[in-house]
Amino acid sequence: MTAHSPIHDGYFTEENSAQVVAARSKTDNARLEQCIEAIVRHMHACIKEIEPTQQEWFDTIMYLTRTGHTCTDWRQEFILLSDVLGVSMLVDAINNRKPSGASESTVLGPFHLPDAPELPMGSNICLDGKGDPMLIKGRILDTDGEPIDQVKIDVWQANDEGFYDVQQKGIQPDFNLRGVFRTGADGTYFFRGVKPRNYPIPEDGPVGQLMNALGRHCWRPAHLHYILEADGFETLTTHIFDPDDEYIHSDAVFGVKESLMAKFDLIEDADRIAEAGMDGPYFEVVHDFVLARA
Ligand code: BEZ
Ligand code: FE
Numbered sequence: 001m002t003a004h005s006p007i008h009d010g011y012f013t014e015e016n017s018a019q020v021v022a023a024r025s026k027t028d029n030a031r032l033e034q035c036i037e038a039i040v041r042h043m044h045a046c047i048k049e050i051e052p053t054q055q056e057w058f059d060t061i062m063y064l065t066r067t068g069h070t071c072t073d074w075r076q077e078f079i080l081l082s083d084v085l086g087v088s089m090l091v092d093a094i095n096n097r098k099p100s101g102a103s104e105s106t107v108l109g110p111f112h113l114p115d116a117p118e119l120p121m122g123s124n125i126c127l128d129g130k131g132d133p134m135l136i137k138g139r140i141l142d143t144d145g146e147p148i149d150q151v152k153i154d155v156w157q158a159n160d161e162g163f164y165d166v167q168q169k170g171i172q173p174d175f176n177l178r179g180v181f182r183t184g185a186d187g188t189y190f191f192r193g194v195k196p197r198n199y200p201i202p203e204d205g206p207v208g209q210l211m212n213a214l215g216r217h218c219w220r221p222a223h224l225h226y227i228l229e230a231d232g233f234e235t236l237t238t239h240i241f242d243p244d245d246e247y248i249h250s251d252a253v254f255g256v257k258e259s260l261m262a263k264f265d266l267i268e269d270a271d272r273i274a275e276a277g278m279d280g281p282y283f284e285v286v287h288d289f290v291l292a293r294a
Pocket of ligand 1: 080083107108109110111201202220253
């Protein structure tokens with residue numbers, strides 16, 4: 001667009017609205033210009049399709065204002081909004097196109113803590129003894145099926161009431177149901193936790209209000225979160241899910257993928273309980289992960 005093109009010099013009209021706005025940008029930042037041009041083009045098309053009243057547009061702005069006001073150090077309502085609208089999963093999909101055979105990624109979610117303690121392999125991440133005991137084990141492999149040494153496994157889960165430690169400060173011990181483990185040369189891992197259960201995403205704010213208004217539920221199927229990091233490999237942010245969960249086909253944030261299902265087997269056989277070093281019946285999950293080369 002030249003400096004004296006009709007669009008550049010023209011007044012704003014309903015017909016040429018997006019082009020007039022785009023033509024105003026004067027920047028060396030090509031990526032910013034590209035993003036704003038696309039956002040304005042799509043937003044204007046959306047407004048032209050919806051034709052909101054002034055009141056509806058004001059209500060929308062007030063909704064976004066309330067969304068911002070709901071954010072604190074411990075709560076990010078805009079991320080939640082992006083999650084329930086499927087935008088987080090779309091950004092995740094675009095940024096994680098994996099080679100075939102590699103484990104798939106899914107949403108990070110708002111409850112990861114970067115400073116969880118590193119624990120000896122086999123530790124129990126449940127610090128308060130509540131919930132059904134679970135043993136999780138498996139291998140971390142490359143796409144040729146070879147074990148990967150020194151994989152940092154960062155894992156976190158909700159307790160058996162469906163809350164993360166950061167949602168129940170003073171009720172759960174700090175860093176309850178979180179831990180970092182590191183594989184050895186054989187690529188194996190194992191640790192203990194509790195059988196996860198489904199839980200609702202925070203529903204007492206603007207996102208919950210929207211979900212209610214849309215007739216959508218706020219539940220996520222039972223899952224465990226992982227971030228797997230190793231030199232020479234792409235970092236994998238993912239979950240494993242319980243395929244028998246009632247919300248497995250309607251995750252509020254669209255994070256479920258077929259390949260992320262794990263089996264939670266109830267082990268009641270006394271010999272197996274003794275062999276696993278557990279105190280009584282427990283749930284066992286065996287799940288391998290495959291990392292893509294960087
Ligand atoms: C989670 O699984 O921790 C989560 C993900 C997205 C939104 C809310 C919670
Ligand atoms: Fe979660």
